[in-house]
Amino acid sequence: MARYTGLFVVAVSVEGFRQLLAEMLESCGFDIIYDTGDYMMAREVPGKVPFGKLVTVEILIDKTTTTNEEVHMNFVLKNEELPLQVNNHCHQMFDLLSNAIANNQQWKLLESVAG
Secondary structure, eight states: OEEEEEEEEEEOOHHHHHHHHHHHHHHTTEEEEEEOSSEEEEEEOTTSSOGGGOOEEEEEEOTTTOOSSEEEEEEEEEESSOOOSTTOHHHHHHHHHHHHHHTOTTSEEEEEEEO
């Protein structure tokens, strides 16, 4: 099972953040399937890759360190694909999402740690 994690800190107003995050996920080809106040799960839209390669992303918004102007997020992207190649589909989707977070015009990326 391929699995990639990342920690992102962005400067953004907390009020509109969840809507901005949902729009960004949808622009990257994900459908939100579960959403609570501090947790969101989205699945890649089927049709472009085999079912076992479909990526699921889980986002945990760390409310203990989040302020009104700064949001801390933990991302986990995973699928059923064995990561036999460095540039597998799950890693490609992780790069796509990481770039979308870094280049989003609605917020400023303050910190990024990939694992």
